[in-house]
Amino acid sequence: MQDIKIKITDREGVLHEVEAPTDMNMNLMELVRSYELAPEGTIGVCGGMAMCASCQCYIKSSHTLPEKSDEEEAMLAEAFYVQPNSRLGCQIHLTESLDGLEVVLAPES
Numbered sequence: 001m002q003d004i005k006i007k008i009t010d011r012e013g014v015l016h017e018v019e020a021p022t023d024m025n026m027n028l029m030e031l032v033r034s035y036e037l038a039p040e041g042t043i044g045v046c047g048g049m050a051m052c053a054s055c056q057c058y059i060k061s062s063h064t065l066p067e068k069s070d071e072e073e074a075m076l077a078e079a080f081y082v083q084p085n086s087r088l089g090c091q092i093h094l095t096e097s098l099d100g101l102e103v104v105l106a107p108e109s
Helices: 028-034 070-078
Strands: 004-009 015-020 056-059 086-088 102-105
Antiparallel strands (some): 056 086, 056 102
16 A cells, blocks of 8 residues: 545645555545644544534545445535535545545535
8 A cells, every 4th residue: 555645725725735645544534634734623523423514525636436425415415515526524535546636625614
């Protein structure tokens, strides 16, 4: 397994190119937290259980992602600022197939 590169635009509009490990079973929300790309307490509030939508992001690249679970669909149905390309970062696990992924963090609700 190798590290991959992911482009994350934070809520201030600043683009960050980060290295992401694929051997630690991390998800996108945990990656954002580890690089401190959002103020503490504003992302991953539920701990990654698809219960708060604080890690909502917009997928900008054409990567194939796993299907949304029923829990993710339900949470996005109640979230603010949802777009057709919205996903919960906590539900996107970092794998080698996501090298080059581009996301934008959704505004804080």
